[in-house]
Amino acid sequence: MATPALQVHAGPRARAVLRERPLQPADVIAIPAAAGGAKGITLNPLDRLLFGEWLPKADQVIHLLGASIGAWRMAVGCLRDPVRGFEQLAHDYIHQRYEHAPGKPPAPRHVSEVFGAKLAERFGGREAEVLSHPRFRLHVFTSRGRHVLRRDGRALSRLTTPLGYLGAFASNAVHRRALGAWLERVVLSDLRERLPLPFADLPTRVVPLTADNLQPGLLASCTIPFWLESVRHLPGAPPGAYWDGGLTDYHLHLDYAAMGRGLVLYPHFQPQVVPGWLDKMLPHRHRATPALDNVVVLSPTPAWIAGLPDCKLPDRKDFLRYGDDDAGRVRAWTIAVAESQRLADEFHEWVEGRRVVDVLPLR
Numbered sequence: 001m002a003t004p005a006l007q008v009h010a011g012p013r014a015r016a017v018l019r020e021r022p023l024q025p026a027d028v029i030a031i032p033a034a035a036g037g038a039k040g041i042t043l044n045p046l047d048r049l050l051f052g053e054w055l056p057k058a059d060q061v062i063h064l065l066g067a068s069i070g071a072w073r074m075a076v077g078c079l080r081d082p083v084r085g086f087e088q089l090a091h092d093y094i095h096q097r098y099e100h101a102p103g104k105p106p107a108p109r110h111v112s113e114v115f116g117a118k119l120a121e122r123f124g125g126r127e128a129e130v131l132s133h134p135r136f137r138l139h140v141f142t143s144r145g146r147h148v149l150r151r152d153g154r155a156l157s158r159l160t161t162p163l164g165y166l167g168a169f170a171s172n173a174v175h176r177r178a179l180g181a182w183l184e185r186v187v188l189s190d191l192r193e194r195l196p197l198p199f200a201d202l203p204t205r206v207v208p209l210t211a212d213n214l215q216p217g218l219l220a221s222c223t224i225p226f227w228l229e230s231v232r233h234l235p236g237a238p239p240g241a242y243w244d245g246g247l248t249d250y251h252l253h254l255d256y257a258a259m260g261r262g263l264v265l266y267p268h269f270q271p272q273v274v275p276g277w278l279d280k281m282l283p284h285r286h287r288a289t290p291a292l293d294n295v296v297v298l299s300p301t302p303a304w305i306a307g308l309p310d311c312k313l314p315d316r317k318d319f320l321r322y323g324d325d326d327a328g329r330v331r332a333w334t335i336a337v338a339e340s341q342r343l344a345d346e347f348h349e350w351v352e353g354r355r356v357v358d359v360l361p362l363r
Contacts, residue, residue, distance in 0.1 A: 005304040009271045009362045011293035014263050018359045023296065023351050025058035028081045029262030031077075035246025035277065037224075038314035039269040040069035042300065044090045044337050045344040046267050052083035056349070059135065060262075063195055065252055067141040067245030071265040075123065075214070078130040078138055085122075092118055094333045097326055101203070105227070105319075112228045116219050123218070126212035131190060135224070138209060139187040139195050140220035141245035141252065142220040145230065147219055151184055165225060167349070168247075172278045176201055176285070179276065185248040186237060188217040196259050201275070202248055207237045221245040224316075239305055250277040255291040264295045271299050271363065288362035297362060300343060308336050314362025 010018060019029070031050075034040070055062065066074035076085040098106035098114055123130065130138065145151075148164040168182035180203040188209040189195055195206075195271040209217065212235040220231035220242035230241035253275040256264040266273070272286040273295070305313055309332035310321070322329035349355035 001301045003307070004301055004346065004357075005340075006346040006357070007271065007299055007301045008350070008357050009297045009299070009360045011257075011288065011290075011295045011362050013245045013257070013293040014296045015359055015361065017234065017263065018296070022353055023263070023265070025055050026060060028055065028058070028062055028265045029060070029259055029261040030063040030065060030256060030264045031074070032252040032256075032264065032266050032275075033064070033066040033067030033073045034251040034268055035070055035244065035249070036251075036269055036288065037069060037316040037331065038093065038318060040073060041090055041093050041333065041337055042269060042340045043073070043267045043314055043343070044086055045341040046298065046347060047077065048083045048086045049344040049348060050265075051077040051086070051269065054348075055120065061135055061137060061193055063137050063139060063193075065141065065195075065254070066221070067249045068222050068224075069250060070252070071140045071218055071245060072119075074138055074141070075130055075218060078133040078136050079126065080129055087121060090337050092122070094330055094337065096184070102324070108227060108229045110188065110221070112219070115216075115222065115228065119215050119218050123215055127214045130214060131209065131211065136194050137190040137195070139190065140209060140214075140217045140221050141232075142186050142188070142223075142234075143219060143243045143245060143247040143249075144184040144186050144205070145241040145243060146182050147182060148245070161225065169278050173282065176275060176279070180276065182245070183248050186234075186242065188213055188234075188237075198255050198258055200255070205237070207234075208260070210236060227316075245279070246277045248276050250274050250279065253291065256295050257291050257293040259294070262294070264292075266295055266297045266301045268297050271297055271360075273297065275363075283316045292362055295362065296359075298343070298347060302341075304339075304342070308339060309333075310338075 064074035077087050079085040084360050100106035148160040171178035185202045185204040187206050189206050190209050224244050234242050251273045274286050303336045314333045314336050350357045
């Protein structure tokens, strides 16, 4: 018997529901989508199943929350043909290539230009399509720099930006709310229906998501510090430097329990929901909290991951691991996405009652 690819973890309220009956499309009130770079492409077959086949079986409004690649994924989910959109996303991400000097990373400006052009190609002229979905409400998370992080690109900022992130890390290590002295959470939000979430953990600014700021908002949400240049103009939002949404909301560990009835379905690449990127090195913040009581996390099993190329999920470090061997990286990532079809197949079998899955407590 093949090693299971999919594991399911859930908060207490969600586990109680799933002990009584299988998960149903009508249960879902929100879908978070984490930052995490290339790890997110392993969820591509599952995304195609969810948005192309499973979720259309119900008719309730669903809030889609995304940071970094998660924002890109959730924007694709709002397209009229999400299956085709997710196929393009996987191809675009796997085959991305940036000019660079031998042995050196590409220039941040070049990466921003190439990636921004790809977003324009995929979403240009389709903003209304994304923002008029009858059921989905998109919410894109980004981070606005404060103090020395409010500027980027000038010679002085190349010195002060690393110092700013050092200060942010030190403040965050003391208390998560202290991160707000350096970074403000900004949510570009489809306000046709208010996102019913309190944002008490960090200073938060909600900005209407519009046709004008959809593309720059997605670019800002994906702007990894030092790898891309910050986005300096976000229509409808205050001036400043906008950075990766994962800085404040790496895995979007938000107060979903406050949303009331319904379940939050979270396709993820690991069982733990880590609040911010700077919390990666703080294991005590990786634990489940009552905020996740109604959350169902789908993630790959460690045994399945061990069978992938390089015995791991694709990640951003593969650009350095493979160096100039773009063909080798493309081959490894293509295999990983193909193998990820098993995640979608096992989820489908589970919700159809043809596979028994032990729903474990979130940890």
